[in-house]
Every structure is written in structure tokens, then in C-alpha cells.
Amino acid sequence: MDSAYFQTLSRYNRWANQRLYAACLDLPADDYHADRSAYFKSIGNTLNHILVADRLWMARFHAVDPHITDLAAIPHPDRADLWAARQKMDEDIITFFEGCDNALLATDLTYLDTRGMMKTVPRRLTCGHFFNHQTHHRGQVHGMLSQAGLAEPPPLDLIYYFHEYGVAA
Numbered sequence: 001m002d003s004a005y006f007q008t009l010s011r012y013n014r015w016a017n018q019r020l021y022a023a024c025l026d027l028p029a030d031d032y033h034a035d036r037s038a039y040f041k042s043i044g045n046t047l048n049h050i051l052v053a054d055r056l057w058m059a060r061f062h063a064v065d066p067h068i069t070d071l072a073a074i075p076h077p078d079r080a081d082l083w084a085a086r087q088k089m090d091e092d093i094i095t096f097f098e099g100c101d102n103a104l105l106a107t108d109l110t111y112l113d114t115r116g117m118m119k120t121v122p123r124r125l126t127c128g129h130f131f132n133h134q135t136h137h138r139g140q141v142h143g144m145l146s147q148a149g150l151a152e153p154p155p156l157d158l159i160y161y162f163h164e165y166g167v168a169a
Contacts, residue, residue, distance in 0.1 A: 001124045003100050009131045010097040012161045014090040018153040020099060020138055021047075023145055031039050031148040032079065040137075047082060048074045050137045054089050057117045057130045060111040061096060069114050100127075 024032065024043055032043050040046040052073050059066030078080035105124040113119050138156055145153040 001105070001128055003097070003102050003105055006097045006100060006105070007094075010090075010094045010130050011165075012158055013093060013131065013134055015164075016138055016156045017021075017086055017090055019156060019161055021086060022143060023150060023154055024141065025083060026144075027063075027148060027150070034148070035142045038140050038144055038146050043073070043141050043148070044077070044079065044082070044142050045074060046137055046144070047086070048076055051076070051082065051089060051135055052084055053133055054093065054130075055104070055116075057126070057133075058089070058092060058096065060109065060126070061130075063146050064114075071114060097127075138152075 003169045004099075027043070035041045036043070038046060042051045047105065049071060052068060052071055052075065056066045056071070057067045059068070076085050105127065107123050108120050109123040110120040135156075142153045142156060155164065
């Protein structure tokens with residue numbers, strides 16, 4: 001896992017979010033907020049969780065206190081506000097990883113977890129976790145879109161991104 005790989009994942013993240021949010025923004029409000037027995041219950045709650053977790057990790061990557069302890073917080077109950085915040089975060093993620101080099105990725109990241117415990121993990125692994133976490137929860141939202149009756153939730157697989165943009169990571 002080198003810097004070029006994470007730079008590719010940062011652009012893929014934006015692409016996947018654009019596709020996923022396009023489907024979610026068109027849903028009736030009842031479908032968007034419905035409890036679908038997922039970990040964070042609804043599509044809206046899960047999308048908020050992804051953003052909250054991204055804010056948490058980006059703060060850690062920048063070595064600042066994230067002031068986040070509730071990973072189930074709903075900072076943006078309004079879909080349009082959430083989408084605007086998501087777009088800004090995606091650009092921040094791309095900017096951060098474009099500035100990330102292999103020397104930085106070879107270092108450890110020390111941070112406080114949400115329970116106040118000090119953790120030290122190789123930075124490249126935390127970056128891998130960061131992108132894996134997004135993919136995991138986007139997959140949950142994708143499943144909830146199917147439950148909501150969306151005939152064809154958008155394909156989000158990384159390989160589709162590679163084919164669309166001719167990317168080789």
C-alpha cells in the first residue's frame with residue numbers, strides 16, 4: 001500500500017459517493033429514514049456515520065483533536081446539507097492523500113480512540129482501514145437501497161471505477 005494507491009482510493013471514494021448519493025437523494029423521505037435493521041438503522045443514519053467517522057480519522061491524520069466521541073451522531077439530518085458536507089469532505093480527503101508520500105505512510109499514527117485509550121498503529125494500516133470502513137458502510141447503504149425498492153442501485157465496485165477512468169493503481 002503506497003501513496004499512489006491511497007490517492008487512487010481517495011478519488012474512487014468521491015466517485016462512489018457521487019453515485020450512491022445520487023440514488024439516495026431521490027428516495028422518498030420515508031424510505032431514506034426507514035429503520036431497515038442495519039447497524040445504524042437507516043440510510044440517512046448510515047451516511048451520517050460514514051461522514052462522522054471520516055471526520056474523526058481526518059482529524060487524527062492531521063494530529064488534531066477531533067472532539068468526536070459519538071460515532072452514531074447525526075450532524076446533518078437534512079439530506080442536502082449532508083450531501084454538501086460529504087462533497088467537502090471528499091475534496092479534503094483527496095487533498096490530504098495527494099500530499100501524502102510513502103515516507104509518511106511508513107510512520108506510526110498515535111491517537112486517542114473514542115473511549116480515550118491511546119493507540120499506535122502503522123499509518124498505512126490506518127489509511128487502509130479508513131477506506132475499507134467507507135466501503136463497508138456504503139455496501140450497507142447499497143443493500144438498504146435494494147430494500148427500499150430501488151430497481152438498480154448503482155454499481156460501486158472499485159473495478160468499475162478503474163474501467164470508467166482507465167485507472168491502474
